[in-house]
Amino acid sequence: MADPHPFDAETGVTPVAPGSYGATLHDAWTIGSAVNGGVVLATAARAAAAELDGHPHPLAVTGYYLSAAQPGPATVSVEPLRRGGSVSTVMASVRQGDEERLRVLATYGDLDALPGGEVLTTATPPDLPPPEDCVPSSAAPPELVGRVGLLTSIDLRLDPSTVGWAVGQPSGRGMIQGWFRLPVTDGAAPREPDPLLLLLAADALPPVSFDLGMPGWAPTLELTVHVRAQPVPGWLRLRHATRNVADGMMEEDAEVWDSAGRLVAQGRQLARTPRRRPA
Amino acid sequence: MADPHPFDAETGVTPVAPGSYGATLHDAWTIGSAVNGGVVLATAARAAAAELDGHPHPLAVTGYYLSAAQPGPATVSVEPLRRGGSVSTVMASVRQGDEERLRVLATYGDLDALPGGEVLTTATPPDLPPPEDCVPSSAAPPELVGRVGLLTSIDLRLDPSTVGWAVGQPSGRGMIQGWFRLPVTDGAAPREPDPLLLLLAADALPPVSFDLGMPGWAPTLELTVHVRAQPVPGWLRLRHATRNVADGMMEEDAEVWDSAGRLVAQGRQLARTPRRRPA
Numbered sequence: 424m425a426d427p428h429p430f431d432a433e434t435g436v437t438p439v440a441p442g443s444y445g446a447t448l449h450d451a452w453t454i455g456s457a458v459n460g461g462v463v464l465a466t467a468a469r470a471a472a473a474e475l476d477g478h479p480h481p482l483a484v485t486g487y488y489l490s491a492a493q494p495g496p497a498t499v500s501v502e503p504l505r506r507g508g509s510v511s512t513v514m515a516s517v518r519q520g521d522e523e524r525l526r527v528l529a530t531y532g533d534l535d536a537l538p539g540g541e542v543l544t545t546a547t548p549p550d551l552p553p554p555e556d557c558v559p560s561s562a563a564p565p566e567l568v569g570r571v572g573l574l575t576s577i578d579l580r581l582d583p584s585t586v587g588w589a590v591g592q593p594s595g596r597g598m599i600q601g602w603f604r605l606p607v608t609d610g611a612a613p614r615e616p617d618p619l620l621l622l623l624a625a626d627a628l629p630p631v632s633f634d635l636g637m638p639g640w641a642p643t644l645e646l647t648v649h650v651r652a653q654p655v656p657g658w659l660r661l662r663h664a665t666r667n668v669a670d671g672m673m674e675e676d677a678e679v680w681d682s683a684g685r686l687v688a689q690g691r692q693l694a695r696t697p698r699r700r701p702a
Numbered sequence: 703m704a705d706p707h708p709f710d711a712e713t714g715v716t717p718v719a720p721g722s723y724g725a726t727l728h729d730a731w732t733i734g735s736a737v738n739g740g741v742v743l744a745t746a747a748r749a750a751a752a753e754l755d756g757h758p759h760p761l762a763v764t765g766y767y768l769s770a771a772q773p774g775p776a777t778v779s780v781e782p783l784r785r786g787g788s789v790s791t792v793m794a795s796v797r798q799g800d801e802e803r804l805r806v807l808a809t810y811g812d813l814d815a816l817p818g819g820e821v822l823t824t825a826t827p828p829d830l831p832p833p834e835d836c837v838p839s840s841a842a843p844p845e846l847v848g849r850v851g852l853l854t855s856i857d858l859r860l861d862p863s864t865v866g867w868a869v870g871q872p873s874g875r876g877m878i879q880g881w882f883r884l885p886v887t888d889g890a891a892p893r894e895p896d897p898l899l900l901l902l903a904a905d906a907l908p909p910v911s912f913d914l915g916m917p918g919w920a921p922t923l924e925l926t927v928h929v930r931a932q933p934v935p936g937w938l939r940l941r942h943a944t945r946n947v948a949d950g951m952m953e954e955d956a957e958v959w960d961s962a963g964r965l966v967a968q969g970r971q972l973a974r975t976p977r978r979r980p981a
Contacts, residue, residue, distance in 0.1 A: 482951070483924040483972045485764045487791050487807045489784045504805055505768045510923065512766050514805065526783055526793065528766045528807055530923050530972075537949035543914060545876070546945040597824070635822060644789065644809050645762040647926050649972045651948055666825040667965050669930055670816035672761070674968055686946050689953055691970050693762045693809075693928045 428614035429576065430605050430623075434462060436470040442501050444470040448519075450494040453572040457491035460525075460643045461626030462573075465619050467515040467527045470499040472619075478511045478531040480618045485528045485647040492517065492524040504528075509536075534618065534653045548680040549600040549662040554580040557601055558589075577627060578606045588633040597635050597673075598664040599628045604657075616654040616681065625677040625690030628663045632673060632696050635665075639697030641673070646692040648677075657682030671696055707893035708855065709884050709902075713741060715749040721780050723749040727798075729773040732851040736770035739804075739922045740905030741852075744898050746794040746806045749778035751898075757790045757810040759897045764807045764926040771796065771803040783807075788815075813897065813932045827959040828879040828941040833859040836880055837868075856906060857885045867912040876914045876952075877943040878907045883936075894935040895960065901927050904956040904969030907942045911952060911975050914944075918976030920952070925971040927956075936961025950975055 426432070433451060436444035452462040464486045472479055497519045504512045515527040551557065557580035568574050581601035587594050603624050605614040616624070625648045630641035660680040665673045677690035705711070712730060715723035731741040743765045751758055776798045783791045794806040830836065836859035847853050860880035866873050882903055884893040895903070904927045909920035939959040944952045956969035 483766075485766070485807060485924065485926065487762075487764070487783070487809060489791055504766070504802060512768055512805070523783060526791070526807055528764060528805055528924075530766060534949075537951070539949055542949075543876070543947040544945060597822070645764065645807075645926065645928075647764065647924065647970070649924075649951075649953055651946060651951065651953075666823060667930060667968070668822040669965075670813075670818055670821075672816070672928075672930065674928055674930075686948075689946070689970075691926070691968075 425611050428605060428608065428611070430614060430620065434466045434469055436466065436473065436499055438473070442474065444473065444499040444501070446497045446499055448492055448494050448497050451572045451576045453494060455570055455640060456493065458494060459573050459626065460486065460488055460646060461623040463492045463517055463525050464527065464626070464646065465622045467499050467517050467525060468529060468619060468622055470501050471513045471515045471527070471529055472531065474501045474503055474513060475511045475531050478533055480532060480534045481529050481622065481650050482510065482532045483530045483647065483649050484622060485645065487526045487645050488643050489523045489526060493519060495519060497524070534650065544686060546678065546686050548684050549660050551582050551600060551602060551660060554602045554658060557581055558583055558586050578604045579627065585634060588636070593634045593636040595635060597631050597668070598662065599631050599634055600662040601628065603627055603659045603661050615656040616659055618650045618653065621650050621654065621679050621688040622648050624659055624661055624679045625688055626692070628661055630694065631663050631665045631675050635668065637697045641694040641697055644693045644695065646690060648688055648690040650688050652685055652687045654681035654687045655683045668696055704890050707884060707887065707890070709893060709899065713745045713748055715745065715752065715778055717752070721753065723752070723778040723780070725776045725778055727771055727773050727776050730851045730855045732773060734849055734919060735772065737773060738852050738905065739765065739767055739925060740902040742771045742796055742804050743806065743905070743925065744901045746778050746796050746804060747808060747898060747901055749780050750792045750794045750806070750808055751810065753780045753782055754790045754792060754810050757812055759811060759813045760808055760901065760929050761789065761811045762809045762926065762928050763901060764924065766805045766924050767922050768802045768805060772798060774798060776803070813929065823965060825957065825965050827963050828939050830861050830879060830881060830939060833881045833937060836860055837862055837865050857883045858906065864913060867915070872913045872915040874914060876910045876947070877941065878910050878913055879941040880907065882906055882938045882940050895933040895938055897929045897932065900929050900933065900958050900967040903938050903940055903958045904967055905971070907940055909973065910942050910944045910954055914947065916976045920973040920976055923972045923974065925969060927967055927969040929967050931964055931966045933960035933966045934962045947975055
């Protein structure tokens with residue numbers, strides 16, 4: 424039997440007591456010294472799913488980020504709040520030592536048991552050049568890859584029209600888009616997208632403040648992801664954008680589209696903006 | 703001294719024990735038999751603020767709705783999770799008897815102490831006819847007002863181009879917009895908007911599914927509101943819209959603009975859609 428993909432192994436949780444799970448946050452998923460917020464959210468969501476029989480999929484997941492998660496051991500505690508017929512709601516907390524990193528509320532259900540039927544949507548998927556014409560995360564300069572472990576753990580292909588910031592020419596639109604998948608590992612079948620991966624996908628791109636000429640870390644205060652459908656296999660398309668930067672804060676909206684052209688997740692976060700670079 | 707406005711009196715909380723507050727949910731804020739979700743959120747947010755010295759304003763508030771709140775007594779328990787220099791994060795729970803109605807995570811700060819400076823925004827306020835040319839909530843048929851107490855507690859003026867659903871002609875766009883304020887009461891000064899009122903404003907309009915030809919209740923699973931600035935006095939402009947209705951769920955995005963044309967709050971909720979009316 425094949426080994427699990429690193430994403431599954433490294434966001435995996437092990438029960439240690441009723442409602443309590445052990446996890447190890449890996450430096451393969453870092454940005455600078457901190458572990459990516461989407462990865463921590465996916466780790467908490469995996470523990471929450473383990474507590475909820477019959478409601479395997481996150482439908483709505485909200486994380487409030489209390490302190491920056493570091494590579495190393497962590498504990499996830501889970502408390503079911505309400506078990507219903509079609510959905511269950513749960514609270515989870517990720518701690519490292521005495522520090523709480525993340526508090527989560529989430530509602531779970533069964534995406535395969537939803538009523539289905541007509542999809543009414545006015546949203547349109549990002550218009551992207553093919554992946555081979557995009558800028559791969561593997562093309563990032565070595566000094567950046569050294570500081571952003573995440574770049575080697577995902578296969579990201581950014582739309583060239585939204586990476587001008589990498590060469591000092593941000594577009595000023597506040598939008599970054601591209602293709603996203605987990606890397607294919609030697610001899611293994613591709614690790615296709617699932618609802619858990621969508622939580623990471625909603626926080627996988629560089630901060631859109633880069634595209635506004637504001638380099639630097641944009642710490643998330645709050646991130647909510649709505650999982651709207653089971654993704655089909657293949658590349659995901661991501662678009663992250665902000666519409667309002669004010670008073671040192673910005674909202675960042677994330678759309679995740681599957682290879683069949685369906686909007687499979689919507690994310691929104693409130694983040695602090697980096698200090699603006701002098702003109 | 704003037705009496706408090708009914709909004710303040712009826713979302714008020716009274717400390718009963720450390721971290722515990724009493725409240726009374728009023729039938730003046732109902733939709734059908736349930737109390738409006740924004741009102742319950744504002745009640746919880748008021749209790750949370752009472753626990754947080756120096757961080758008076760909600761910046762991000764998330765509510766997971768566990769069961770329908772009813773008019774009558776309620777208890778709000780509040781647990782601070784992290785007190786920081788510029789923001790504090792808190793958990794709150796609203797209960798009635800043995801039933802939890804709402805679980806909340808929220809981050810508070812001081813909107814007046816944010817760094818200020820340039821606002822970069824691509825969002826544009828709703829283009830509305832003047833309030834006197836809009837459809838007032840007071841014009842609703844008596845049988846509707848009898849079932850929706852909320853209609854008499856707020857002064858809502860809906861854009862006529864987004865109320866076709868009221869006469870069987872939904873636009874199909876999934877968008878409703880209008881003016882919003884608290885009613886002026888005899889002899890009292892107007893109760894001007896503040897951050898707490900923005901939480902209600904983000905959930906004050908009829909479900910946008912009405913505008914898609916789906917009448918009926920659209921229960922909220924999760925609602926997050928980002929308060930982006932202190933509103934100035936005057937009318938608020940609201941726009942609620944959905945972009946994606948699928949599998950019995952919809953997201954509903956809310957924008958709240960103040961009378962100076964500033965985007966003061968952004969809300970997003972995941973709600974169940976009513977069963978679609980047969981064609």
